Each structure stands twice: as C-alpha cells, then as structure tokens.
Amino acid sequence: MIAFEEVLKQTEQRFAHRAAEREQKDKLIREGKILDANPPDLVERRIARLQADSRMVRAMIGEGLKFAPTGPGVSALGYPRALERVLGTNDLMGIGFFERGLRAARPVARLQIRTPGGAPVGYGTGFMVSPRLLLTNHHVFESAESTVGSRAEFNFQVDPDGQMRLSRAFGFAPEEFFLTDAALDYTLVALKPDAGLTGFGWLRLIEETGKVLVGETVNIIQHPNGEPKQLAIRENRVMDELDRFLHYQTDTAPGSSGSPVCNDQWEVVALHHSGVPARDAQGHILTTDNRRWELWMGEQRIAWKANEGVRVSQLVAHVKAQRLGLSQQTLRAAMFDAEPSPPERTPDGSGSRDDAATREPSQPPAFPSRPVIDPAGHATWTLPLRISVSLGDVVSPEAPPVATPAVATPAPVPPPAEDLALREALAELASARTRVYYDAAADAGRAAEYYAGIDASAAADALFESLSRLLRATHRPHLRYNPARHVYSWVDLHPDLLIRSIYSGQSFEPERLIREDFRIDQEHAARRRELFLRESALSPQRMEEELDLLEAALPYNCEHVVPQSWFGKREPMRGDLHHLFACETRCNSFRSNIPYYDFPDFEEAVRDQCGKRGADKFEPLRGKGAVARAMLYFLLRYPGEIGDASREMQRDRLPTLLDWHRQNPPDEYERHRNLAIFDQQSNRNPLIDRPEWVDRIDFPLGFD
Secondary structure, three states: HHHHHHHHHHHHHHHHHHHHHHHHHHHHHHOOOHHOOOOHHHHHHHHHHHOOOOHHHHHHOOOEEEEEEEEEEOOOOOOOOOHHHHHHOOOOHHHHHHHHHHHHHOEEEEEEEOOOOOOOEEEEEEEEOOOEEEEEOOOOOHHHHHOOOEEEOOOOOOOOOEOOOEEEEEEEOHHHHHEEEEOOEEEEEEEOOHHHHHHHHOOOOOOOOOOOOOOOEEEEOHHHHHHHHHHEEEEEEEEEEOOOOEEEEEEOOOOOOOOOOEEOOOOOEEEEEEEEOOOOOOOOOEEEOEEEEEEEHHHEEEOEEEEEEEHHHHHHHHHHOOOHHHHHHHHHHHHHHOOOOOOOOOOOOOOOOOOOOOOOOOOOOOOOOOOOEOOOEEOOOOOOOOOOOOOOOOOOOOOOOOOOOOOOOOOOOOOOOHHHHHHHHHHHHHHOOOOOOHHHHHHHHHHHOOOOOOOOOHHHHHHHHHHHHHHHHHHOOOOOOOHHOOOOOOOOOOOOOOOEEOOOOOOOHHHHHHHHHHHHHHHHHHHHHHHHHHHHHOHHHHHHHHHHHHHHOOOOEEEEEEOOOOOOOOOOOOOHHHHHOOOOHHHHHHHOOOOOOOOOOOOOOOEOOOOOEEOEEEOOOOHHHHHHHHHHHHHHHHOOEEOOOOOOOOHHHHHHHHHHHHHHOHHHHHHHHHHHHHHOOOOOOOOHHHHHHHHHHOOHEEEO
16 A cells, blocks of 8 residues: 555646646647647547548648538538547447457456465556556565465456356466556566466557647556456546656546556556545545545545556656566566467357457557538538437457356445444444443442452362353343444544544544445445355355455455454454454554564564564554453453464463453453443453452463
C-alpha cells in the first residue's frame, strides 16, 4: 500500500501541474475543435493509422473542410462531424467493435496476489503481451519474490446466462523473466510454460505514436476489486497527453490497476495504474459514497475524478532499452516479433474462427468510403445506415474446461439496506450515550461470584486447569464472527464512545465502522452464494482457497489477536470477543499472522504507524497490555490450539507477553470490555479481573 500511496501522490502532482494546458484543451474539445487540441503531426499520424484516404486526411487538416451529408431527410446539423466519423467518437459503433473487444479481453487476467507462502493478500489485473509475458503495475508486483505465490487467472467472468465460466490459473516464473520500473510503474513477468496459455492469446504493444488523440474515448478491460472481468466501454475521454502518461476522465467507470487501456480499434494505448482522487474542502480524499476515505478502505473505494495510464510507446521504448541475458532477450523479442494467434475454438464451441477473428486484434478498420471533394472544398461521404445497439454483459470465449471456478458476483453489490441486524447494531450504539460506561462496584461483585469456586492459592498447574475449565464451561453462547454486530456498537468503545485501532490508536466513529462492515458482509454473502452455486465443481482445497481470497479482498476492520490461520478459522475461537479488537485493515495487513515480539532499540525492523515488523516478529505501537491479556486468555480458554507451527507463538515469546501485561495494567477501557463481553458470552478474562494471578498460572500448559 505504501507504493500505491507514492504513485497516487505523483499522479496528483502531474495532474495539478498540467491544469492550464488541460483547461485549454478541454475548451477546444467542447467547441468541437479536436484537431486544434492536438499537435498537427499527431493528428496526421492518427488519421493515417486509421487507413483513411490521403486526400481526406489533407482535407481534414486543411482549412475550409465542410461535411455535406446526402440522403433524404438528413440535415447537416443532424449529422456528426467528419472527424467524429473517422475517429468513431459519435457512439454509433458497428458490431465488429464488440467482437474485437471480446478478443482483446481474452488475454486479461485476474491476479490472485499471495505471499510467497501462499497466504492471500488481494487481487489485481494484468494482461498477456507475448506468449509468455504478463504486464501489470510495479505497485502490484514490486519484486520477483512478490509473484512467487501468486497466480494469473484467465476466463474469470460471467457467461450470457449469468453463470460463472470455468477459469484457469497459471503460476509465475520470475526466475525466467522479471523486469520492473517504479517510475513508469510497470512490471513484466513470465508465466510458467503451459500449452493452455495459447488459448488466451496476447495483446501486442505498439511503440509508434498516433494510436489516440486528446478528445477520443478509451476502453478499459479490468477485474475491479477481484470481481469478474468487466469492460468500461467508451466512458473514459482522453483529457491530456504527457511525455510518459495519459490522463483520461470518467464519471462512471474508473480503471483498475494493471488494466489495458485501449482505443476504439482495441490497440493498447496505456497501462492503467492510478488516478486523481476527489477531495473535500479540507483536502481529504472522498469515497464513492461521498464519505471521507481512509487507507484501510482500499483504493477501490476512492472516488476518482481522473485516471492516469502509462503510455505504451514510452513503456515499449523502456523495455527495449534494458540490457538482458540471452534467455530473457528471447522472451522479450517475442513481444515484438511474434504474431498474436487468433482465438482457438473451445471444446464447447464458444470460440470462433470466423474471418473477423483471424485478423490481428490491433488492425484498425478502414474508413467506410472515400470522400468526393468539390472545388469549393466540400467533402462528401456516402455512409451506410448504422444502428446503435445496446448489449448486455460482455464476456469472452471460454477457456479449455480444465480449470476450477472462482468466487465472484456478476455485478457490483449495492450498499447494505437498513436490515434488522444493522438497525439493532445502530440502536445499541445509540443507547451507549445513555448507559453507564463502566460500573466498577457492580462489576467487582459479578467477578467475585464468577471466581467463587477458584482456589487462587493452588499450584500453578492446578490453577491453570481450574480456570481453563471455568472459561470453557461458562462460554455460552458461542457467537459467530460478526464484529459490526458484536464489537463496534458497545464492546470496543472507549470512554469517549469512540473506537480506537488496537495497534495504531487511530480514532474512528463507530457508526462508520458498523455501516462499512455491514456493507462488506453483504458483499461476502453475495460472492459466497455465487461460489456455492457451483460447489460440485470445486475441490475442497479450491473452495478453501477461494474463501481465503474473498476475505483478503474484503476484510473487516477487526483484528484477531490470535490470527485465524493459527486455529484454522474454526469456531468458537473465530468469534470469541475476548481476542477481537477494532483495527484498520492496513495495520491488520502489516501485522499479518506474525507472533508478537519486543524489539530492542538497536535491532533493525520495518517501522509503520502500526508498529515494528521483522520476518517473524511484530511489535504493536499501542495496545500491548490489551493484546497480551487477550493472548493469555486464549491459552487458558483453548489449551493446545496454538504453538505447533514455526510462525505461531512459541514458548520463548511467553515472557514478552507477561512483561507487557505487567508494564501496561488494565484500564477502564479493558474493564468495560470485559464486562460487556461477559454480558454477551458469559465468560471473563481472568487477567483483567485478577492481574496478580499472572505469576501463579502455569501458562506453558496452554501450548500444543
């Protein structure tokens, strides 16, 4: 995410620097003077690239060009300008436009981004630019190591009947080819050799300029937020052309990182990588529903007012200029010397080998007719009747059915309705303003009754066993994991009735977290339904992988102090409130599933607002006492569940937790939490009620 923030900053700076030039170009475009908004040599190259007649090109660039339509009932004012007809900017598109778009979409893949160990991180978009090489952003894959556990998944899309197609995923081979550049924000990486790749084809990157003009629209093929493949068709208008970048604007269809940006001939003109966010009067980034954006929400929630892509001509020149080894040179040469194969017919017949499919995807269509230019300079075209057609979901031909299906929903899920559970959570939050935050005297009496049968003078092992039995026997009911319902509205409130992230200490309005997590819960449910509809086609391992990826892409704003991977996401551990704390997703991701550790001042570590991190060490910036007591509770409540793997907490980390407990005693917030949880699941954390017992309990008995 740090790399994304830097890309965002640089994009905004470029956009602001070009404000005057962009305003002048926009004025010309609104006046219908697209030619004047572009350099004459670029206009000539663009029109020539469309294979228009040379006399027509000269007439359009020269002065006095007029458009004289012919035919009964046709007026000059009612007909599009000549330039619109040449560039196709008038929204009347032939069916061939969509057919070529379907072919261009086949090489576009959803990237399943994983750690080298295979843990899911999130999603991205990439596309094939040769038989073996895939292109995406540097901020998606910053290093060769970041691709090791990841996969490129093709054909992840919805068919015409609304059902998910069979997808196919391929691993990466960074040891064969890996090239990246932060300034141009691109990464070029090889996929592992596989005959199945040929069925998806690839998109040629063209170094020559003249593929698009300021004022034209572009199309983006993408997997936004890991969703099925989508096309943003002719909704992004090019606003400005910089030396290295294109700026294009949309009100409805922002791009996704790593997506190909194509002109109306489906030639790739840019690699989408970032945008310019909308901000409020105070300079805060806004979300798509006009709220203040926070880092934990993810880039897909930002309201973009402009998009930016890396120009393909610049990208190709950079790739060609790199010094590579012989084997890498061979893979690179295929980008420019080989010919993209036509789509193959799939076993179910969904593929096509008609005449249109056998032409190179980037081949531009010829101008419909040559003009007749009279001595006065009028140019007349004879045009065929065209019909504007509105199509449904655009899907590409299916890949060979050797793949496994993936989690998705065919359309974006709307914000959650004010359903019963949400109303209950908001009602409980509203009641917090009238409730006593913490009644110490009443709590002391309830705690005394709870521990009445515990002999605190017993031997350390006996005290461990008696407390463990008590916590298990009284833990009723077993709540399902639902932080929006059970954590944010009362349990995790601080005395000022705000929520604070357990690691960073950042404050949040609880209603915002409640609504955000209810929305996420609705998206989870919709995508799980899509997955379970095709359950019979999934192996148990693939089902588990897809559910993991779903949760990584749509995380709650909640931290399990004992990471879910340590106990296999099983209940009742997963929903046990004693180790659930509000935590923005960036801190959750920064910690991952790393055990706690106390770094000496002299030891090197990666530092963040959330804390410090090493390869298998994490020290939170705040909340040390609370997380230590939550971890110690877990050892008592679930003995033998953790500590059996190298990346889980081992016995030698126990002294750190005990020290954090002693150095950071329970405060009013924790005592409130303990009582509130007791009211919900009927058991308590003894380390909060009786901090002095920590030296009398044999905690190593809790390890496997």
